[in-house]
Amino acid sequence: MKRVIVIFTGGTISMKKNESNRSMPSMSGEDILKIIPGIDEAANVDCMDFSKISGQQMPPEKMFELSGVINKKIKNGGYDGIVVTHGTDSIEETAYLVDLTYNESKPVVFVGAMKISSDPGWDGAGNLIDAVKVAASDDARSRGVMLVMNKEIHVASQVTKTNTCSLNTFRSLDFGPIGYVDNGKPYFYYKYTKRQYIDTDKIDTKVDLIKTCCGMDDKMLKFCIDSGSHGIIIEGMGRGNIPPKMVRGVEYAIEKNVPVVLVSRCISGKVTDDYGDEGSGGELREKGVIFGDNLPGQKARIKLMAALGYTKNVAEIKKIFEENYY
Numbered sequence: 001m002k003r004v005i006v007i008f009t010g011g012t013i014s015m016k017k018n019e020s021n022r023s024m025p026s027m028s029g030e031d032i033l034k035i036i037p038g039i040d041e042a043a044n045v046d047c048m049d050f051s052k053i054s055g056q057q058m059p060p061e062k063m064f065e066l067s068g069v070i071n072k073k074i075k076n077g078g079y080d081g082i083v084v085t086h087g088t089d090s091i092e093e094t095a096y097l098v099d100l101t102y103n104e105s106k107p108v109v110f111v112g113a114m115k116i117s118s119d120p121g122w123d124g125a126g127n128l129i130d131a132v133k134v135a136a137s138d139d140a141r142s143r144g145v146m147l148v149m150n151k152e153i154h155v156a157s158q159v160t161k162t163n164t165c166s167l168n169t170f171r172s173l174d175f176g177p178i179g180y181v182d183n184g185k186p187y188f189y190y191k192y193t194k195r196q197y198i199d200t201d202k203i204d205t206k207v208d209l210i211k212t213c214c215g216m217d218d219k220m221l222k223f224c225i226d227s228g229s230h231g232i233i234i235e236g237m238g239r240g241n242i243p244p245k246m247v248r249g250v251e252y253a254i255e256k257n258v259p260v261v262l263v264s265r266c267i268s269g270k271v272t273d274d275y276g277d278e279g280s281g282g283e284l285r286e287k288g289v290i291f292g293d294n295l296p297g298q299k300a301r302i303k304l305m306a307a308l309g310y311t312k313n314v315a316e317i318k319k320i321f322e323e324n325y326y
Contacts, residue, residue: 002080002136004043005073006128008032009066009094010053011087013113013124023116025052025087032085035117036125042184043080043136048073055087055112060205060305063094067101074104081107081135085128088112088161088169091147095156097302099145103197107140110147110156114167123150123167130181137186143178144195153179155192160296162267173268174294194324204308207231209297211265212242218249225253230312231304232260234289235297240264240271240281247279247287254288259308259317263292263300270294270325290318293325 008014008029015023029047039045050066051058070082086094095110102108111131113124131148134140145156150168158172172178179188208224212235224232232253236242240262242250253260262284264271270293276282285291292300307320 002043003046003078004081004083004132004135005046005048005077005079006033006083006085006132007048007050007066007069007073008085009051009058009087011055011085011091011112012116013085013111013128014052015116017116017118025054027117028052032117032124032128036128039129039132042129042132045132046079053087055089055091058087058090058094060097060203060302063097064101064203066094067098070098070108071102071104074106074108079106081109081140083128083131083135084108084110086110086112088114092156092160092170093298093302095145095147095159096299097203097306099156100196100198100303100306101200102145103199105142107135107137107143108145109135109140110145111149114165114169129184133181133184134186139186139188143188143191146178148181151181152177153181153186153188155195157195157295157299158192160267196320198306198310198320200306200310202309203305204230205305207233207301207304207308209233209235209301211235211297212237212246214243215245216243217245218247218252221246221249222252225256225258229258231308232258233292233297233300233304234260234262235265236262236271236281237265239269239274240284240291241275242279242284244279247283250284250289251287257314259290259304259314260288261290261292261300261304261321263295263297265297267296268294288314290321291326292321
């Protein structure tokens with residue numbers, strides 16, 4: 001039987017009601033495994049308590065620490081796969097950072113829950129068993145970091161949370177799931193081939209994210225740069241356009257050798273330089289803005305943190321974001 005370790009970080013899957021009748025992460029890994037019958041039939045399961053926090057409490061520094069733990073467990077622990085339980089608010093960001101900094105073939109699977117264990121129809125038990133099944137599957141090897149929830153298997157770079165409460169909240173909007181779990185067996189549709197690995201021993205968390213709205217000017221951009229930002233993510237409109245009054249702020253960042261990465265505030269689709277008028281993606285590219293493909297702002301920010309940990313050379317960062325994408 002395959003050996004799988006489940007690393008518990010907290011989130012809804014570990015929550016109980018407190019004295020104020022509000023949900024709080026309180027159960028340990030052993031507590032959770034005890035109330036999930038049949039999980040020991042999926043694999044030889046060990047557990048580790050990494051943290052006991054909600055998704056919104058997970059900072060990038062701790063995400064990177066978790067990545068280090070995962071890499072050590074895979075290299076030295078004798079495990080065939082790893083499952084990580086995580087709060088759903090930031091699970092896609094942590095999974096993506098781990099994916100960018102993980103270069104082994106054994107499966108790493110993130111999983112969460114949308115209901116707590118005392119709720120009718122608790123999804124945590126089924127999700128966790130499915131995640132262990134995927135982590136123990138030979139077919140899951142060399143697919144990078146995945147997320148398994150609601151019977152679907154997604155790659156970390158593409159999956160995003162789309163609804164505040166639905167069980168099927170996690171979707172990969174441009175390409176769909178890479179597989180599913182049926183009667184306890186994982187099945188895969190295809191292999192995602194554009195995974196990236198950033199060989200860094202640190203991240204730079206001084207990266208700011210600015211969402212574009214009609215009529216915005218450059219004051220937020222200039223404030224971020226003057227406050228010490230090492231990188232900027234802009235969620236532009238549509239295919240990657242910003243209000244003209246923001247352009248001077250972009251120039252200000254580039255003049256100070258601060259990389260600016262452009263993504264779209266749309267929920268799917270990539271940014272391009274198709275347009276050429278003021279504030280358009282074409283103008284921004286000519287000024288030195290880096291294009292972030294179809295990443296949402298929160299993931300582009302994670303990627304820039306890892307890229308800046310690897311290098312401060314803007315040309316190298318541009319290559320990390322755009323090679324094989326444009």
